[in-house]
Amino acid sequence: MNPVAAKQPRGLKKPSKLSRAFLLKLELRSHPTLLCVIRGALEPLMEMLNFSPEQNRAIIRAVDEAVSNIMRHSYRGRPDQPIELYCNRLHRRNNGETEQGVEILIFDCGPAIDTTKLPARPLEEFRPGGLGLHIIRGSMDSVQYMRAGRLNRLRLVKYARSSKGGCGSEEEKPS
Amino acid sequence: MKITARRVDKATILDVSGNIDMSNSPEVRKALLREIREKGVTRVVLNLTGVAYIDSSGVASLVEGLKASRESGSRFVLFGLNDSPREVLKISRLLKLFEVYDDETQAIAS
Numbered sequence: 001m002n003p004v005a006a007k008q009p010r011g012l013k014k015p016s017k018l019s020r021a022f023l024l025k026l027e028l029r030s031h032p033t034l035l036c037v038i039r040g041a042l043e044p045l046m047e048m049l050n051f052s053p054e055q056n057r058a059i060i061r062a063v064d065e066a067v068s069n070i071m072r073h074s075y076r077g078r079p080d081q082p083i084e085l086y087c088n089r090l091h092r093r094n095n096g097e098t099e100q101g102v103e104i105l106i107f108d109c110g111p112a113i114d115t116t117k118l119p120a121r122p123l124e125e126f127r128p129g130g131l132g133l134h135i136i137r138g139s140m141d142s143v144q145y146m147r148a149g150r151l152n153r154l155r156l157v158k159y160a161r162s163s164k165g166g167c168g169s170e171e172e173k174p175s
Numbered sequence: 176m177k178i179t180a181r182r183v184d185k186a187t188i189l190d191v192s193g194n195i196d197m198s199n200s201p202e203v204r205k206a207l208l209r210e211i212r213e214k215g216v217t218r219v220v221l222n223l224t225g226v227a228y229i230d231s232s233g234v235a236s237l238v239e240g241l242k243a244s245r246e247s248g249s250r251f252v253l254f255g256l257n258d259s260p261r262e263v264l265k266i267s268r269l270l271k272l273f274e275v276y277d278d279e280t281q282a283i284a285s
Binding site: 036 | 194196197198228230231232234235258259262263266267
């Protein structure tokens with residue numbers, strides 16, 4: 001299905017807290033061919049926010065996996081459902097220094113997610129699938145899911161001086 | 176994304192260009208399994224030089240290829256990993272399971 005020609009459902013009605021200005025807002029349909037559009041939009045933004053190339057790749061990887069999960073699991077492959085993504089700048093004080101970061105909020109209107117049933121597998125198992133959540137958690141400093149009214153909200157946060165550079169270590173144990 | 180197959184000695188080299196994500200990873204899986212299971216090629220070499228990004232569904236396709244090669248007694252080799260594909264295999268703790276070479280010459284000679 002051509003994502004541009006897809007039936008345009010109504011936009012998501014989000015909580016009023018989202019009225020603040022964001023650096024970037026993307027509204028798109030749940031069509032897998034649009035994943036490259038998200039990656040293409042995020043890369044220059046993360047460069048602008050002074051993330052290293054490795055951190056930039058980690059953020060893009062996490063967002064791509066999160067949106068893929070929405071398409072596959074929340075919308076069960078339906079290609080015309082709404083997804084909204086917001087990026088905002090964050091700051092925090094750490095050891096007397098100000099660190100710059102990014103907050104990414106991703107909304108969809110699929111059914112509520114039972115986080116106890118999310119398909120993540122032990123990394124020791126050698127089989128296809130179940131890697132998306134490991135990749136998201138291993139790439140970001142904070143990953144929070146919540147149900148906001150009739151929407152699913154995923155909040156991803158990463159700071160530019162984070163110890164999670166991106167690819168982690170094969171020797172690390174899963175958190 | 177584009178996949179083309181060529182034959183070098185007894186190996187089939189699959190040249191992949193473009194990004195691999197959930198929109199096209201089934202094509203990678205299909206191409207790998209066709210060479211390994213249907214054609215019975217004894218060595219399948221995946222050229223990832225032209226691939227800047229692989230998501231978890233792409234990684235799953237590579238894992239399926241590796242499993243199929245082990246089951247059929249053939250070899251499945253990767254070369255030309257860029258930063259992002261290397262990182263995603265590392266974070267998935269799969270990098271050590273694959274035979275990975277820097278270039279085609281090494282991959283063929285292995």
